[in-house]
Amino acid sequence: MEWGTLGVAAAGALFGIAATVITDVFRSRREKHQRxxxxxxxxxxxxxxxxxxxxSRMTLAAAREEGGPARRQAIHDAFLSDPQHADAKSVLREVALTAPDHVHRAAESVYQQLRAARDILAEDGTDFSTLEYQQVIRPFFDDLDALQRLMRDDLQPPAERRV
Known part of the structure; x- marks a missing residue:
């Protein structure tokens, strides 16, 4: 066997190994990003x-209770008691770990608006049609829609993002 043939075979083997390693690195990065x-x-x-x-739980509790301390307690319990053990505050912490800062800040703001709606709804004499409640809940739903758009945009590949 000639040295030239051996050299070409070795170069081909090195090229094949390098191509495999590079492909595996890119695949690994892609899979990590997807996870x-x-x-x-x-x-x-x-x-x-x-x-x-x-x-929904807060509004149901507010509709059931007449008023006074029982109403306030029912609304606060509805805010904190998630039957699936995924209350908003706990999941907000998950968002804090995974989301970019601008998405987390928007999520925190929407959560604070929901807390404000809870506090207003828990007051005696407040129902769904009062101006005070409407002034808090309308921006909550508007900002919730905006947050959903931010989150959807964050999940897009970088080339398709609108930000």
């Missing part, structure tokens, strides 16, 4: 669901 996106998607969906379900 991160999947984790964010789960946290985002859980947070949006927790907010919506918390609001």
């Amino acid at each position: 991160w996106v999947d984790a964010k998607q789960v946290a985002y969906a859980r947070f949006l669901t927790a907010l919506a379900q918390t609001h």
Whole structure:
């Protein structure tokens, strides 16, 4: 066997090994990125669901209770008691771990608006039609929609993002 043939075969083997290593590195990065996106998607969906379900539980509690301390307690319990153990505050912490800062700040703001709605709804004489409640709940739903758009945009590949 000639040295030239052996050299070409060795170069081909090195080229093949290098191509395989490079392909594996790119695949590994892609899979890691996809796992991160999947984790964010789960946290985002859980947070949006927790907010919506918390609001629903609060409104049901407010509609059932007449007033006074029982109403206030029922609304606060509805805010804190998630039967799936995924209350909004807990899931907000998941969002804090996975989301970029601008998404987390928006999520924190929406959560604070829901807390404000809870406090107003828990007051005696407040129902769903009072101006005070409407002034808090309308921006909550508007900001909830904006947060959902931010989250959806964050989950897009970088080339398709609107930010």
